Amino acid sequence: MTAPAWYGSDPRWVGAFDARAYRDFGSRLRVSVAEIPGVVGDPAAVRMGCGRVVPLGSLPSTIVGEPYRLYRISDVDVQARTKPIEVTVVFERYRNFGGRQFADGRNFPAVYADRYDESPHRYADGSLCLYYPLDLEQRRWTPDKGLRSLVSLAADHVFFEDWHRQTGEWIAPEAPHGFPDDKRKAA
Numbered sequence: 001m002t003a004p005a006w007y008g009s010d011p012r013w014v015g016a017f018d019a020r021a022y023r024d025f026g027s028r029l030r031v032s033v034a035e036i037p038g039v040v041g042d043p044a045a046v047r048m049g050c051g052r053v054v055p056l057g058s059l060p061s062t063i064v065g066e067p068y069r070l071y072r073i074s075d076v077d078v079q080a081r082t083k084p085i086e087v088t089v090v091f092e093r094y095r096n097f098g099g100r101q102f103a104d105g106r107n108f109p110a111v112y113a114d115r116y117d118e119s120p121h122r123y124a125d126g127s128l129c130l131y132y133p134l135d136l137e138q139r140r141w142t143p144d145k146g147l148r149s150l151v152s153l154a155a156d157h158v159f160f161e162d163w164h165r166q167t168g169e170w171i172a173p174e175a176p177h178g179f180p181d182d183k184r185k186a187a
Contacts, residue, residue, distance in 0.1 A: 006093055007106050008033065008069035013143075021147035025073050032070040036092070068092045073151050076113070079159045087154045088112040089147065106143045108133055113154045116161045120170060128157050132175035 007013045021029055069091040075084040088111070095108040110127040121129040130153050131140035141150055160172045 006067045007104075008067055008091055008093075013106070014069075017143055017147055019146070021071075021073070021151065024148055025151075028074045028076075030072045030074075032072075034068060034070070036066045036068055066093055071147060076151060076155050078114075078155045078162070080162065081159075085114050085155070085158060087151050089150060089154075109150070111150065111154050114158045114161070116158075116165065119161045119164065121157065121161070121174075128154055130154065130157055135175060 018029075018031070071087075071089040073087045073089075076087050077084050090110040090112075092105045092110075095105040095110070110123075110125070111130060112127050115126070116122070123129055130150075133140070141153055156172070160170060164170050
């Protein structure tokens with residue numbers, strides 16, 4: 001079975017998604033398209049009589065590349081800040097959240113902005129937790145809203161983190177972290 005065509009190389013998707021951001025950000029918006037190299041192979045191992053499993057590596061190995069589309073937007077203004085920030089948005093074919101892979105990564109890009117280690121709404125890799133992935137479309141960002149609205153959401157998020165740092169209060173709407181199944185397993 002071949003993988004479906006990647007949305008990040010489809011000019012119809014990219015053009016509609018990027019249009020307003022290019023108008024608003026101009027030369028402050030930079031785009032890169034590349035592949036993340038990886039090795040795929042079937043794991044091979046031997047189970048010893050004592051029950052111990054001895055890994056032998058992967059057979060056969062194939063080098064593959066997973067496409068990604070990276071946006072860097074410089075000089076993004078954040079409310080109540082004097083210095084603008086850079087926002088980086090990464091789209092991959094797939095996106096993982098809490099050990100789950102979503103087949104369509106265009107709905108769940110990784111968004112990075114500023115550095116705030118004590119934020120209650122960051123993933124382990126430092127990306128912003130902007131919305132709950134399983135929420136209904138009207139409660140989360142979707143690609144039809146475009147790159148411009150995603151950058152605005154990131155700037156708002158940084159403002160909320162600044163407020164949280166100063167007051168200890170998160171003033172934006174919140175959703176529970178993790179997934180319902182995971183909570184049942186832990187109980």
